[in-house]
Amino acid sequence: MGESRAERLLRSAEGVAYWAAVAPAVACLPAALGYRIACWRGDWEFRYRHRKRAELVRNLRQLLGDDLGPDDADRLAREWFRLASCNAIDVMRLRYRARPLRRLVEIRGREHLEAALAGGKGAIVCSAHFGSFDSAFSLLGASGFPVTTIGRWQHNYTVGLSPAERRFWDLVYARRLRRHRHRPNIEPWAGRVGVAAQAATILHANEVVTISIDAPPLDGDLGRTVDVPFLGRRAGLLPGAVTLAQVTGAPLLMAFMHRTPDYGHQVLEISAPVPMAGDTPTAFARCADEVSAAIRRSPAHWAYWASGGDLARLGVLNTDADRSPAAEPTPAPPVEPTVKPILLAEREFAHDGPADNVAARG
């Protein structure tokens, strides 16, 4: 059953209040208390957002297998809501040159990024819609690396948002992240053919380009995806980051930010350069494998569990058989897909936090 208009309005109001008033205030409190409050808000959402919770649990169980019991799936769903609320606090702690957030994040593998830049060809840092990835990119910028992100600000592209809403999300969210990035985001979109060349120019200037490689492809990009193993299935992902690395000679590193069990502290791990040997699909499969491994280590950190449409567009969830609550031992008859991929224009805007690229978070 769909969400009523009143429920939707209430949820929107709560999201706006959280981002505009609660999160900025809570981010000024001592970290332990601030993130505790964010977790309470996550628990409240877990309790009352029944549809989203059910979808999370269903998708988690479908993709992570039967080893994940109902209790485990519930625990991960609760964790997912908590992390989404904590991510808002991270964004607010990017004030004052991001010092309040930098105090809480340990960067491991910084030497890999420094060594990559010493090569003079720039560096590509790949991540996923994983944890507080947007804040992680800005944190790298605040830590002295000239960072530019390839990714769309969701609020600029979602159809149905009023100019006032777009302005609101730009003010409370994008502006805080943008402040620590060296240049404005490079936003891929249909007809913008200069995007890769723009990124190459940045790499030629020996700067850092960051990108999340797990975004579901747009319609116009479906023909350019490569089929790679992902979470035990096959996903169609865009290998642009690898092509960019191969054309420009820039090293490509993987980076993931994990939240520690106390919720306040995080570890941003940057890998050594990923080998680019072989053709593009082979090299890209190595990157996708890193994303897959990170998600398996910390499943609740991945944004897309909440969106069956995005998972369908990625190709990892696509049939009625996938949607049944338990795995069927016998082959299911062929059926028409019922999890419709979500086009960006049809996407419901995430009122408790717009992520860039195309993630619907929370």
Place this chain on the structure above:
Amino acid sequence: MESIVNDYISREIVQNQEVLPLSNDTSLLRGGILDSLSLLRLVVFLEERFKLTVDEIDLLPENFDSVNAICAYLRAREPGRQEPARG
């Protein structure tokens, strides 16, 4: 110049062989022949082959929509005619 550019695009960028042989005035963008990453590969080729630098602000559809448009842009960048083509 047209034949060099046409050969490169036909050999390295065109994926759908049905569009070959490529006419010099075929729209590379509307025809889906050129996307963001293949444009980057083309720019790298042009810079190496013709010893020039393609400015970011010149990456306009008008300058790269066909072999003829690309060659017109390149000619505008020849020494003595350094006023960049803005489309």
